[in-house]
Amino acid sequence: MIKTIIFDFGDVFLTLDKSATLKHMKIHGATELSEELIKVNASYEKGLISSSEFVQLYITCFPKLTQDAFIEAWNSILIEFPAERLEFLKQLQASGKYTLILLSNTNALHIDWVKANIPIYEEFKSCFDQFYLSHEIHYRKPNRDIFEYVLNTNKLSPEETLFVDDTQDHILSAKTLGLHIWHLQAGKEEVVDLFSIKSDLF
Structure with missing residues (x-):
């Protein structure tokens, strides 16, 4: 019972639209995520790094991304x-x-x-x-x-x-x-x- x-x-x-974030990021030159970034995502989901650190890691990896553009892409999964x-x-x-x-x-x-x-x-x-x-x-x-x-x-x-x-x-x-x-x-x-x-x- x-x-x-x-x-x-x-x-x-x-x-959700689970494909949306990568679609948005491709506009800014982010074609795929490295194994390192996938691990970063998991750490962020576990609250082991701050939002500011998380955003900074992405815009460092993809220089064409601005902070606002990344956050918009990151949240585009949510419908x-x-x-x-x-x-x-x-x-x-x-x-x-x-x-x-x-x-x-x-x-x-x-x-x-x-x-x-x-x-x-x-x-x-x-x-x-x-x-x-x-x-x-x-x-x-x-x-x-x-x-x-x-x-x-x-x-x-x-x-x-x-x-x-x-x-x-x-x-x-x-x-x-x-x-x-x-x-x-x-x-x-x-x-x-x-x-x-x-x-x-x-």
């Missing part, structure tokens, strides 16, 4: 938050049947954009019993330690916990710890259909 549902944020509630997804979450919270947890790989620049451009963000956040952002807790999916942190901190039983995410690596990692999983196919499936798609768990 499921007692806790752990949700991802991007492409579960907040619609919209359909209202029906919030309504689903509010109804789920109102039912009182489940502990609701958000677990998201994200970063300060993205969250700043969301706060400024998504009016329902605070209402969304208030629906959760726990709200974990990778850059605040210094863990990052798909590493096992982030799931262990959430399970241990909240004293959760994996067999009573469902994890919903759109990224296969994250799903596979959670599965190794015994969590129930839903690999949501962004663009083909909707979080609002949780109870029909995963009816075998409820």
